[in-house]
Amino acid sequence: MKLGDLQLSPRHLINGRWEIGTTTGISTNPSDTREVVAEYARADRNQTELAVRAAADALPTWSQSTPQRRADVLDMIGSELLARKDELGALLAREEGKTLPEGIAEVARSGQIFKFFAGEALRIQGELLASVRQGVQVDVTREPVGVVGIIAPWNFPFAIPAWKIAPALAYGNTVVFKPAELVPACGWALAEIISRSGLPAGAFNLVMGSGREVGQTLVDHPLVNALSFTGSVSTGDRILRAASARRAKVQLEMGGKNPLIVLADADLDQAVDCALQGSYFSTGQRCTASSRLIVEAEVHDAFVARLRNRLASLKVGHALERGTEMGPVVDDNQLAQNLDYIDIARNEGAEHVWGGERLERPTPGHYMSPALFLARPEHRVAREEIFGPVACVLRADDYEHALALANDTPFGLCAGICTTSLKRAMHFKRHAAVGMTMVNLPTAGVDFHVPFGGRKESSYGAREQGRYAAEFYTTVKTGYMLA
Ligand code: NAD
Secondary structure, three states: OOOOOOOEOOOEEEOOEEEOOOEEEEEEEOOEEEEEEEEEEEOOHHHHHHHHHHHHHHHHHHHOOOHHHHHHHHHHHHHHHHHOHHHHHHHHHHHHOOOHHHHHHHHHHHHHHHHHHHHHHOOOOOEEEEOOOOOEEEEEEEEEOOEEEEEOOOOOOOHHHHHHHHHHHHOOOEEEEEOOOOOHHHHHHHHHHHHOOOOOOOOEEEOOOOHHHHHHHHHHOOOOOEEEEEOOHHHHHHHHHHHHHOOOEEEEEOOOOEEEEEOOOOOHHHHHHHHHHHHHHHHHOOOOOEEEEEEEHHHHHHHHHHHHHHHHOOOEOOOOOOOOOEOOOOOHHHHHHHHHHHHHHHHHOOEEEEOOOEOOOOOOOOOEOOEEEEOOOOOHHHOOOOOOOEEEEEEEOOHHHHHHHHHOOOEEOEEEEEOOOHHHHHHHHHHOOOOEEEEOOOOOOOOOOOOEOOEEOOEEOOOEOHHHHHHHHEEEEEEEEEO
């Protein structure tokens, strides 16, 4: 039997031992809610504190370990993820509801992330500078920050933990990892691989449970030196206030309301492909999803007609079924929120083009059809992050108008443009007020070896991923020596 088929009983990993929880919780399959995926241990404050202490106790050993040892550990984790991508991808599809190909691709990417940081562990660099004083030598070196609390969302249950845990360990930090409550089995499966990678006991700990209890304990604990969080803006704000009050280092990745501009000179089929992938794949549950499609008036109607046709034939179904293009929504709450936004859009006068209905499938799940509206910039459907398969089209008079609409948002994660004009593309890359730009590509779908993150309300603190991850997971020390 493979993990992808089993009902699992995940436990916490604290100080190298698997521990039962103070209570248990369940996660279910959003494609078939009759199926329990995991009955998992839930920690309370005390258990979370034990994990933090274990990480603090392991810090002297792991922070002094050789780069070779760290590289070996991370490489082993990466190799196992890659070797088991089909099995673990099926588990991900069962617990989160991504389609099987999307689940497999995410696990493979997680493996590549660990391998990338295995290499980075061998490339930790410093600087040697001439002093302004005669006979003095100055060096700048990087050291681990300490104990890192990692708080993850449910929508990328392997990749987001991977892109936080791998650099944390590569740079010599120890970790307490809290996965989201909807995806404990994925968090546990990753932790189980990490537990066999040769780390000292306590260097990596897993605690599952609620944000209010487990998450908040990590945020408030004086032994947690740094917090890396991905999730909603409201939770991020709360974490920032609490953690900065005790001067912990904080990194937040939060929401998005990402625009995709389609200019009249664009290859329209390519633009429709970008919109379809960016807005609806992974059921729109991506912080980089393009939920505002800003289309130049000249091609507006043709674009909408083509996208509508593609939506009409998009196959929504069980995440593990061959041919499914869009899986279910992750849970009942998220589905209810998506459907509320459909009502809000209609009530505010947005023109309904397609979808937004609850769907019945052979198995009971949280299915809905992909939704498209024609909206005005002031409509809530065009301003607020929905985190579901709901997009709107905004009509733009010309490129300048489109750019102004694109930047008219409190968010600033990612922005895309479809155009054949190099001049416009270059201008857009420079003037989009975001952390990531895309030209003739969907807004969602990024590389793992370059920085990820945004501006404004989307992100706070140092960037994640690539070699820029060192900014968050290390602290610099300046050394002076009389030569
Ligand atoms: P969420 O904020 O509800 O939860 C995220 C994590 O924080 C969970 O593990 C949760 O248990 C924990 N948490 C909740 N309250 C806490 C508290 N008081 N203290 C500490 N931890 C607490 O978000 P979610 O519903 O899991 O994820 C959806 C959101 O994540 C969306 O808004 C989406 O845009 C965002 N997201 C952002 C990125 C990005 O990189 N920018 C990536 C994926 C998802």
